[in-house]
Amino acid sequence: MHFQFTPNEEAFRKEVRYYLEREIPKRxxxxxxxxxxxxxxxxxxxxxxxxxxxxxxxxxxxxxxEYGGQERPxxxxxxxxEEMTYQGAPTGVETMMTxxxxxxxxxxxxxxxxxxxxxxxxxxxxxxxxxxxxxPGAGSDLASLTTRAVxxxxxxxxxxxxxxxxxAHRADYCWLAARTDPDAPKHQGISMFxxxxxxxxxxxxxxxxxxxxxxxxxxxxxxxRIPKENLVGEKNRGWYQLAIALNFERSxxxxxxxxxxxxxxxxEYVKETRRNGEVLAKDPLVRHKLADLAVEIEVxxxxxxxxxxxxxxxxxxxxxxxxxxxxxSELMRHLTTAGMQILGLHGLLNRGSKWAPLxxxxxxxxxxSLSLGVGGGTSEIQRNIIATRGLGLPREPRV
Amino acid sequence: MxxxxxxxxxxxxxxxxxxxxxxxxKSLVKEMAEDEKGYTTELWKEMAELGWMGLTIPxxxxxxxxxxxxxxxxxxxxxxxxxxxxxxxxxxxxxxxxLEAGSEEQKKELLPKISAGxxxxxxxxxxxxxxxxxxxxxxxxxxxxxxxxxxxxKLFVPDANVxxxxxxxxxxxxxxxxxxxxxxxxxxxxxxxxxTTLLKTIAGDKQCEVVFEDVKVPxxxxxxxxxxxxxxxxxxxxxxxxxxxxxxVGGAQAALEMSVNYAKERVQFGRPIGSFQAIQHYCANMxxxxxxxxxxxxxxxxxxxxxxxxxxxxxxxxxxxxxxxRRVTLLGHQIHGGIGFCMDHDMPxxxxxxxxxxxxxxxxxxxxxxxxxxxxL
Numbered sequence: 001m002h003f004q005f006t007p008n009e010e011a012f013r014k015e016v017r018y019y020l021e022r023e024i025p026k027r028x029x030x031x032x033x034x035x036x037x038x039x040x041x042x043x044x045x046x047x048x049x050x051x052x053x054x055x056x057x058x059x060x061x062x063x064x065x066e067y068g069g070q071e072r073p074x075x076x077x078x079x080x081x082e083e084m085t086y087q088g089a090p091t092g093v094e095t096m097m098t099x100x101x102x103x104x105x106x107x108x109x110x111x112x113x114x115x116x117x118x119x120x121x122x123x124x125x126x127x128x129x130x131x132x133x134x135x136p137g138a139g140s141d142l143a144s145l146t147t148r149a150v151x152x153x154x155x156x157x158x159x160x161x162x163x164x165x166x167x168a169h170r171a172d173y174c175w176l177a178a179r180t181d182p183d184a185p186k187h188q189g190i191s192m193f194x195x196x197x198x199x200x201x202x203x204x205x206x207x208x209x210x211x212x213x214x215x216x217x218x219x220x221x222x223x224x225r226i227p228k229e230n231l232v233g234e235k236n237r238g239w240y241q242l243a244i245a246l247n248f249e250r251s252x253x254x255x256x257x258x259x260x261x262x263x264x265x266x267x268e269y270v271k272e273t274r275r276n277g278e279v280l281a282k283d284p285l286v287r288h289k290l291a292d293l294a295v296e297i298e299v300x301x302x303x304x305x306x307x308x309x310x311x312x313x314x315x316x317x318x319x320x321x322x323x324x325x326x327x328x329s330e331l332m333r334h335l336t337t338a339g340m341q342i343l344g345l346h347g348l349l350n351r352g353s354k355w356a357p358l359x360x361x362x363x364x365x366x367x368x369s370l371s372l373g374v375g376g377g378t379s380e381i382q383r384n385i386i387a388t389r390g391l392g393l394p395r396e397p398r399v
Numbered sequence: 400m401x402x403x404x405x406x407x408x409x410x411x412x413x414x415x416x417x418x419x420x421x422x423x424x425k426s427l428v429k430e431m432a433e434d435e436k437g438y439t440t441e442l443w444k445e446m447a448e449l450g451w452m453g454l455t456i457p458x459x460x461x462x463x464x465x466x467x468x469x470x471x472x473x474x475x476x477x478x479x480x481x482x483x484x485x486x487x488x489x490x491x492x493x494x495x496x497x498l499e500a501g502s503e504e505q506k507k508e509l510l511p512k513i514s515a516g517x518x519x520x521x522x523x524x525x526x527x528x529x530x531x532x533x534x535x536x537x538x539x540x541x542x543x544x545x546x547x548x549x550x551x552x553k554l555f556v557p558d559a560n561v562x563x564x565x566x567x568x569x570x571x572x573x574x575x576x577x578x579x580x581x582x583x584x585x586x587x588x589x590x591x592x593x594x595t596t597l598l599k600t601i602a603g604d605k606q607c608e609v610v611f612e613d614v615k616v617p618x619x620x621x622x623x624x625x626x627x628x629x630x631x632x633x634x635x636x637x638x639x640x641x642x643x644x645x646x647x648v649g650g651a652q653a654a655l656e657m658s659v660n661y662a663k664e665r666v667q668f669g670r671p672i673g674s675f676q677a678i679q680h681y682c683a684n685m686x687x688x689x690x691x692x693x694x695x696x697x698x699x700x701x702x703x704x705x706x707x708x709x710x711x712x713x714x715x716x717x718x719x720x721x722x723x724x725r726r727v728t729l730l731g732h733q734i735h736g737g738i739g740f741c742m743d744h745d746m747p748x749x750x751x752x753x754x755x756x757x758x759x760x761x762x763x764x765x766x767x768x769x770x771x772x773x774x775x776l
Contacts (some may be wrong), residue, residue, distance in 0.1 A: 001697060
């Protein structure tokens with residue numbers, strides 16, 4: 001048992017921190033990356049930033065060198081993710097999905113041509129994927145998806161609709177789950193495809209998120225024709241590939257690292273702010289709320305480190321990863337709820353007003369936190385996994 | 400960053416679990432809750448033979464010289480078994496105080512006896528105020544004829560009814576600050592002037608009122624420096640707090656396992672209740688609380704073991720585990736339904752212990768305030 005990072009890991013952290021402190025302008029923090037605040041400007045910055053990191057081999061630090069990574073151990077990826085989030089670097093959802101989910105799957109199941117085509121470019125920040133999983137009728141019950149891919153000569157023809165497709169309007173490709181065998185049991189008829197977003201028949205319609213930004217979309221596929229070589233892995237085995245392809249870093253340390261930064265900003269705020277003739281930091285309720293959050297952040301950090309520790313040893317965390325996600329999403333809700341309570345009326349103001357504390361970051365974080373217990377598997381689904389996989393409770397009868 | 404135990408540590412856990420499963424059945428736990436003494440000499444001796452009393456006492460004093468983190472594993476298993484008796488008082492409160500403050504002579508005299516299981520100790524710290532702050536220390540020790548005379552009342556003294564010695568935290572001076580002027584005395588627990596009364600407690604643990612009436616103590620029985628005892632108390636309290644967290648973690652793990660097993664067996668509406676999502680989510684919340692409690696406790700224990708500053712981590716652990724253990728036992732009762740409300744069942748043992756542990760060495764609010772200070776608030 002050891003609760004510190006190694007000198008190597010600390011040295012890498014220092015290197016990353018030094019780089020980020022130099023390269024990230026203060027104004028970027030105001031832009032609030034990662035809070036679903038997608039604009040043309042934030043996209044331009046993110047895209048440039050990704051290419052810059054890609055040049056350094058830092059966009060996918062844990063990937064094999066042949067695909068543009070640095071083959072760094074899981075714990076160094078953890079350190080890297082912590083620093084990126086803590087320093088407020090642009091770490092878009094699309095980058096996380098591309099580097100963390102899609103490409104690792106291609107690495108395992110893709111053909112050599114597919115690997116050559118997509119992995120290097122992704123590691124250089126030249127391409128990003130959006131993920132075509134959720135449909136209007138398939139959310140938590142994802143395996144009931146109905147988007148169809150039908151073989152036709154050398155092609156597949158795709159018809160259907162996806163929803164809540166984050167960054168589809170920016171992505172170069174869609175990583176698409178589609179039904180290839182409608183007669184098989186629902187988990188056994190799904191395949192994975194790579195669909196270029198500029199293919200005729202792909203229509204992207206914006207959805208406006210709760211913060212008022214266009215970050216996700218509906219995506220329609222009308223007789224979209226893609227060559228057969230865009231199928232990834234084995235036909236009809238898509239569901240199982242998805243479940244296995246999670247062996248890259250998935251500790252979720254970004255949540256406690258970002259929370260720590262937000263907590264520090266709140267601590268500064270309450271030390272500087274007077275209310276009813278008294279500094280807020282002297283109010284026992286305020287003190288306890290912030291202390292409570294500090295404790296929760298620390299517990300979260302430990303749960304995330306456990307996941308990374310397991311991965312370092314070649315183990316596959318399943319319910320442990322669900323627990324990390326669940327805890328992290330609840331942490332962000334607790335943190336921003338407490339933050340809103342502490343800021344009071346001022347907390348309702350957004351950036352642009354001189355009266356908005358922390359440029360409205362707590363309020364925007366609070367709105368954004370609603371998505372955390374939903375996207376990528378709801379809190380309920382995570383709890384199901386913890387109960388059935390972690391504790392061996394019998395599965396609920398389902399269709 | 401490695402959150403796993405070593406093979407030796409896992410072995411210690413397995414040995415402890417097997418031993419306690421055999422020698423400390425719940426029937427004994429329940430019997431001892433009603434018993435005046437609260438432990439059996441047979442079990443005490445067997446534990447001493449396993450080397451448990453001297454686990455972290457250095458080898459030069461006949462101990463095994465293991466680390467605080469190792470002790471935490473043992474305490475976790477004791478919490479799981481609801482082990483009754485004065486182990487915590489003797490080894491954690493007594494043993495560490497002597498290790499921390501005792502002179503070489505005192506260590507040579509006392510530590511081997513602790514290791515051998517021949518000595519029962521406890522710490523007489525809190526008073527009727529129930530506070531762990533230094534200004535709450537009002538029991539006075541006054542110098543007279545080359546010795547000290549102690550007068551006053553200590554309350555919530557664990558296992559004083561069976562202790563050979565009490566380590567009394569007394570005020571020897573009204574200093575510039577509340578911390579200044581506090582001294583530790585090793586007092587014969589059966590000596591003249593001491594009246595010990597067993598209190599009726601929620602969990603059947605042996606808490607006592609100890610009244611000191613002109614109790615004479617030789618100067619040689621001072622542990623550590625005159626007037627400078629509070630620093631020692633703080634160090635011992637830090638260890639005791641994490642040690643208690645370890646016991647709580649063990650108890651929470653047991654309550655979780657019991658509840659999950661019950662949820663798998665109990666059938667309603669033609670299905671095991673554990674297949675209902677409501678129960679599954681209770682169990683998932685319990686596991687999350689138990690796992691979180693483990694790591695936050697281990698982190699604090701590891702830091703103490705390594706001699707690193709741990710003020711923040713100790714308080715984080717107690718603040719979190721106090722409430723997590725409560726949540727876990729509460730959900731455990733909910734899952735068990737009516738049967739859990741019966742005295743014969745084992746669930747009440749854990750629920751009561753979670754309650755007893757909550758305010759001990761400072762409740763969650765107390766420790767959140769400590770964390771707030773550490774945050775710079």
